[in-house]
Amino acid sequence: MNFQLTEEQQMWRKTVHDFSEQEVKPRAAELDASAEFNAEAFQRMGPLGLLGMDIPEEYGGAGVDSLCSAIALEELGMACGGTALSVVAHNGLGCAPISLFGSEKQKRNWLPKLALGTDGLAALALTEPGTGSDLVGGVKTRAELEGDEWVINGSKAWITNAGVASLIVTLCRTDPSGGSRSLSQIVVPTKTQGLHIHPAEKKMGMRASPTNALTYENVRVPKDYLLGKMGRGLHQTLEILDGGRIGIGSISIGLAQAAINGAIGYAKERETFGVPLAQHQAIQWMIADAITQIEAARLLIYRAAWLKDCGNSFSKESAMAKLLATEMAEQVCRNAIQIHGAYGYSSEYPIERMYRDARLMTIGEGTSEIQRMVIAKRVLS
Amino acid sequence: MNIIVCMKQVIDLEQIRIKPNTREPVIEGLPLLFGDFEKCALEEAIRIKEVHGGKVTALAVGSPKLRDTIKEALAMGADEAIILIDPIFQDSDAMGSARVLARTIEKVGEYDLILLGDSSADEYSGEIPPRIAELLNLPQVGFVREIEVVADNDQMSEPKKIRVARDMEDSLEVIEVDLPAVIGVTSELNTPRLAPLSAILKASRKPMHEWRSDDIGVTAEEVGARASVVEMLSNLAPIQDRKGIIYQDVEEGVIEVIKALQQEGVLTQ
Ligand SMILES: Cc1cc2nc3c(=O)[nH]c(=O)nc-3n(C[C@H](O)[C@H](O)[C@H](O)COP(=O)(O)OP(=O)(O)OC[C@H]3O[C@@H](n4cnc5c(N)ncnc54)[C@H](O)[C@@H]3O)c2cc1C
Numbered sequence: 001m002n003f004q005l006t007e008e009q010q011m012w013r014k015t016v017h018d019f020s021e022q023e024v025k026p027r028a029a030e031l032d033a034s035a036e037f038n039a040e041a042f043q044r045m046g047p048l049g050l051l052g053m054d055i056p057e058e059y060g061g062a063g064v065d066s067l068c069s070a071i072a073l074e075e076l077g078m079a080c081g082g083t084a085l086s087v088v089a090h091n092g093l094g095c096a097p098i099s100l101f102g103s104e105k106q107k108r109n110w111l112p113k114l115a116l117g118t119d120g121l122a123a124l125a126l127t128e129p130g131t132g133s134d135l136v137g138g139v140k141t142r143a144e145l146e147g148d149e150w151v152i153n154g155s156k157a158w159i160t161n162a163g164v165a166s167l168i169v170t171l172c173r174t175d176p177s178g179g180s181r182s183l184s185q186i187v188v189p190t191k192t193q194g195l196h197i198h199p200a201e202k203k204m205g206m207r208a209s210p211t212n213a214l215t216y217e218n219v220r221v222p223k224d225y226l227l228g229k230m231g232r233g234l235h236q237t238l239e240i241l242d243g244g245r246i247g248i249g250s251i252s253i254g255l256a257q258a259a260i261n262g263a264i265g266y267a268k269e270r271e272t273f274g275v276p277l278a279q280h281q282a283i284q285w286m287i288a289d290a291i292t293q294i295e296a297a298r299l300l301i302y303r304a305a306w307l308k309d310c311g312n313s314f315s316k317e318s319a320m321a322k323l324l325a326t327e328m329a330e331q332v333c334r335n336a337i338q339i340h341g342a343y344g345y346s347s348e349y350p351i352e353r354m355y356r357d358a359r360l361m362t363i364g365e366g367t368s369e370i371q372r373m374v375i376a377k378r379v380l381s
Numbered sequence: 382m383n384i385i386v387c388m389k390q391v392i393d394l395e396q397i398r399i400k401p402n403t404r405e406p407v408i409e410g411l412p413l414l415f416g417d418f419e420k421c422a423l424e425e426a427i428r429i430k431e432v433h434g435g436k437v438t439a440l441a442v443g444s445p446k447l448r449d450t451i452k453e454a455l456a457m458g459a460d461e462a463i464i465l466i467d468p469i470f471q472d473s474d475a476m477g478s479a480r481v482l483a484r485t486i487e488k489v490g491e492y493d494l495i496l497l498g499d500s501s502a503d504e505y506s507g508e509i510p511p512r513i514a515e516l517l518n519l520p521q522v523g524f525v526r527e528i529e530v531v532a533d534n535d536q537m538s539e540p541k542k543i544r545v546a547r548d549m550e551d552s553l554e555v556i557e558v559d560l561p562a563v564i565g566v567t568s569e570l571n572t573p574r575l576a577p578l579s580a581i582l583k584a585s586r587k588p589m590h591e592w593r594s595d596d597i598g599v600t601a602e603e604v605g606a607r608a609s610v611v612e613m614l615s616n617l618a619p620i621q622d623r624k625g626i627i628y629q630d631v632e633e634g635v636i637e638v639i640k641a642l643q644q645e646g647v648l649t650q
Contacts (some may be wrong), residue, residue: 007449007452008452008581008582008584008585011453011456011576011581011584012578012582015575015576015578018575019575047577048575048577048578049577049578049579050578057579062577062578062579062582063579063582064578064579064582068578072578
């Protein structure tokens, strides 16, 4: 067993760290306030490889292991949760299904541009106004074959990156009789007629990441835009989400680490009752607990990533890692605010933003309750 | 154009702490990395190569940790690396280090330009570029913040000259120099690129040669502690003498603080 990151992994961490310090962190507060997407940073991410982390090298991607993407997302998460969320959704949700299930022609057609982000990002549309956790029972968006084209009708909700995407992988019902083999993934370029992308949602956190509702009104795409196999949409989606959870957990670790770093600095400087806060045992314990929980979550995340890289099954492990990391992040950010007192509650300091950002993490890509269902099912089966 | 970039690994200066009681810097166990100057030199070499072709070789002398550190140079775009690791190089003074570098450059043989940081971020002595130039009998320019390759009229032949701008603080001196030459650069030269992920992962597949003293024909008489004629007597942080002025009266305090800021040139009169 070896807990040491390789020299390449350490170098990659430093690269993403430097990039985040230069391009992402300085604008995080401003973009949170104005709910704007950091388009300039994304332009620079392509050449660095941050937009091709789930794309093989032969299609222009970075072709990296998931440990490297976990490291990158952790660093981006430390700088700006919203920017990191758009990166993880692009890579893990949008590009990954094309890399994993796409035909040679589909991969050649879409992946090289997505790796550079020149025409826009990728998105994955599962959730609908009426359903999120229960995709099998709830997805109403229909796709019907008419000659050589799919005709898609329905609506999706809460889709990360839709407003800045060039294509959206859409989970559609292709068999009206229902059941776990009734769903399929279809690629819908955003410029297709009949696809309406609504204005970005107004959110509590992750405000630098656009989230949009979509309406599909007789949207027509070629038959061969079907991704993977007909009727395998649910299975493909669950496989994608297993990987995506590692990413969400990594961002959570970044948020928690940034929050506690801020709190540690503050606790050393602020004095009460004649001594720095850091000398009060109650504060020390909060910090010690936070560091311990962050490290535990990080190990679970890295292990899930490692299992994935080894080609082992990692569904339970990624669910456990996401559950722990996201619940931990919320708790750590909460305590980081507590350590800051009133200043923690002020938007002058970044901690309250991290708290708001962290709050999403127990909901997106499967709620904590759904993670527990996944874990329990594996344990009890 | 073949360019050799000499790169020194330095401790991460951001992580140095000073022992408050003895004023000694705590440097044990700190990570080693390339400083900004050497990265600027490498960046410039890569840019020149991108336009004029040729090869970039990164050259470094140091501890076994170099086997890892050098990968950053390869990831950024050096085609090849030569690292020199030998216990006898340890505790060399500037003359010793320059000798090791010069011998290595001689052994490499084919070069048109030698780029390096004008000084190193840790010791900042600025001696290495002129010493290497002296040993190799080459022209040398320091404090360089701009480099332009002077194209020959005959497009097909290799460039024979470069034009450099030398930072004299109040003025820029522009100099044309024949190649091969030794150029010491400042960090104003450029902004070094961040290595893309795919290049980082491929860095270890690029050629890396590890040489020892025998490979370049230097002996313990010429380099290392024994040959060192300069001895560092102490290395302490300066005494920080805070004046600790406290104004009891707010009105007076404001006036005095404004005066002090004006004197420092922070506020204009
Ligand atoms: C900022 C943001 C970005 C998002 N990005 C995307 C995206 O890119 N693509 C996408 O498809 N979706 C996206 N979503 C949607 C997200 O994945 C869903 O919100 C999530 O899956 C939960 O679904 P829901 O909101 O419909 O909640 P529901 O499924 O209605 O659940 C409501 C509550 O009930 C609990 N619950 C549900 N079923 C059970 C059960 N069987 N047992 C116990 N408890 C249960 C849930 O845990 C939750 O607490 C995003 C959401 C947000 C807020």
